[in-house]
Amino acid sequence: MEKAKRKIDRRTLYTLNVIKDAFISLIKQEGYDQITVTELCREAEITRSTFYLHYDNLSNVLNAVLDDALMFNTQPGRLPTDDSPISVDYLKENESQLAACQRVADSEKYHDLLMDPTLSDYIVGRIITHEHDRMVPAIQKRTGLPIQDAEKIFIYTVHGSFAINKMNKFIKNETWYHDLQILNRFIQGGYRSLE
DSSP states (O other): OOOOOOOOOHHHHHHHHHHHHHHHHHHHHSOGGGOOHHHHHHHHTOOHHHHHHHOSSHHHHHHHHHHHHTTTTSOOOOOOOSSSOOOHHHHHHOGGGSOHHHHTTTOGGGHHHHHOTTTHHHHHHHHHHHHHHHHHHHHHHHHOOOHHHHHHHHHHHHHHHHHHHHHTTTOOSHHHHHHHHHHHHHHHHHHHHHO
């Protein structure tokens, strides 16, 4: 259970950021499954009581870091839904409109977290949980499919997108943009066939 929301003053915000930064630093040194609260407190130079004042456990810290990494605190736009092809230039100019695991690509800060093999399924699950209520109705609207079928397409798309991003090591380069463009064309073609 996450700590109850309370007013965030500058000192609290600073402490939360110190904990998250220490967590990211430890991820770079070792895998998530090797990190302990004691080690995190030592890295952050805080007491265990300070840690537990803000978080119930390491999973809560992981979720907070993932929310930052995947920009869940911002509202992404939407890629065009018409049949026109999406150009690489459009993608470069409209980064905030990309899917969650595509927006974070090229962020050195979160690279080791996203590449941690023990976290892939967890991260994909977090994306699915967060984006479900926005994306499944959009798929339904576009295709006319019932919710169960739209959910399957959504889950398939998230897993595939994450896998391609991981294959590209979450680095935005010409290959990444090419892969994203071709996958978006493939997805748009699939939607057209279901309309």
